[in-house]
Amino acid sequence: MKLYIPSFLLALTLTVAAEPLQQVPILSPRQSCNDSVVSCHWREPENTCCSPRYGLVVFVQQWVESYGPPNEFTIHGLWPNNCSGSRAPNRGCDSSRSWNNVATILRNKNPNLYQRMKTFWPSYKGDDNWFWSHEWVKHGTCVSTLNPSCYGSEYTPYQDVIDYFEQVLFLRNEYDVYGALNVAGIFPGGYYSSKAMLDALKQGFGNRAKIDCDRNGQLSEVWLYFNVGGRDHYQLVDAEMDGSCRGRVYYPKK
Numbered sequence: 001m002k003l004y005i006p007s008f009l010l011a012l013t014l015t016v017a018a019e020p021l022q023q024v025p026i027l028s029p030r031q032s033c034n035d036s037v038v039s040c041h042w043r044e045p046e047n048t049c050c051s052p053r054y055g056l057v058v059f060v061q062q063w064v065e066s067y068g069p070p071n072e073f074t075i076h077g078l079w080p081n082n083c084s085g086s087r088a089p090n091r092g093c094d095s096s097r098s099w100n101n102v103a104t105i106l107r108n109k110n111p112n113l114y115q116r117m118k119t120f121w122p123s124y125k126g127d128d129n130w131f132w133s134h135e136w137v138k139h140g141t142c143v144s145t146l147n148p149s150c151y152g153s154e155y156t157p158y159q160d161v162i163d164y165f166e167q168v169l170f171l172r173n174e175y176d177v178y179g180a181l182n183v184a185g186i187f188p189g190g191y192y193s194s195k196a197m198l199d200a201l202k203q204g205f206g207n208r209a210k211i212d213c214d215r216n217g218q219l220s221e222v223w224l225y226f227n228v229g230g231r232d233h234y235q236l237v238d239a240e241m242d243g244s245c246r247g248r249v250y251y252p253k254k
């Protein structure tokens with residue numbers, strides 16, 4: 001298990017530290033969260049700015065031929081579920097932030113993030129803006145720690161959107177599925193048993209993942225499950241099931 005500080009939080013810390021000293025800052029909820037409070041280890045989160053209300057977070061990466069770099073999984077989404085594993089509301093959690101122009105928001109606010117999104121989170125249906133906006137509305141708005149009210153006076157427009165996508169890209173980088181399979185001798189272009197693949201991921205990450213296949217027995221998705229310490233210290237937990245791959249799995253080249 002790895003604990004880490006996302007770079008955008010480091011940036012925030014540095015910004016805060018660089019402020020003139022004449023005034024003692026009142027700690028906003030964003031600065032005073034207790035990282036030992038781990039999601040789903042409560043009945044109800046005491047402070048939904050400091051611990052995500054939907055505390056079992058599913059991170060889904062996908063393997064789609066001709067999308068994304070040949071040696072990288074791309075992202076399907078980051079889905080905050082409630083602790084029993086059932087989904088957050090289908091329409092998302094905050095209709096007042098139902099942006100349908102997420103591509104434009106990212107391009108304007110953070111061109112570097114936008115470029116990384118194009119690389120690592122492409123829509124295989126060809127409409128990145130639709131895909132990202134859908135993921136934001138349905139899932140991003142359910143990350144209670146990103147509610148604008150949680151930022152206090154530090155909130156700048158769309159910071160919640162930026163922080164959501166940065167977090168997901170960070171996790172993709174941190175949980176390198178291609179690398180974990182590769183270390184175990186599992187390469188695109190071959191057939192492997194689903195058990196060998198699950199074992200490789202468990203070996204690489206320390207906890208069980210779930211893998212899904214399409215109807216032809218071809219690898220399609222890898223699901224990782226997390227609890228969250230404090231606001232955003234993602235801690236991998238075991239997947240409760242193995243997924244839909246059976247027997248021989250085809251891991252195509254792309």
Ligand SMILES: *[C@@H]1O[C@H](CO)[C@@H](O)[C@H](O)[C@H]1NC(C)=O
Pocket residue numbers: 034035036037
């Ligand atoms: C942080 O949370 C842990 C676990 O709930 C608790 O034991 C500890 O006292 C808390 N620390 C502070 C400073 O509140």
Ligand SMILES: *[C@@H]1O[C@H](CO)[C@@H](O)[C@H](O)[C@H]1NC(C)=O
Pocket residue numbers: 082083084086087
């Ligand atoms: C979790 O999901 C179930 C089923 O949708 C629902 O009954 C329950 O109220 C949810 N729990 C929370 C904390 O939202």
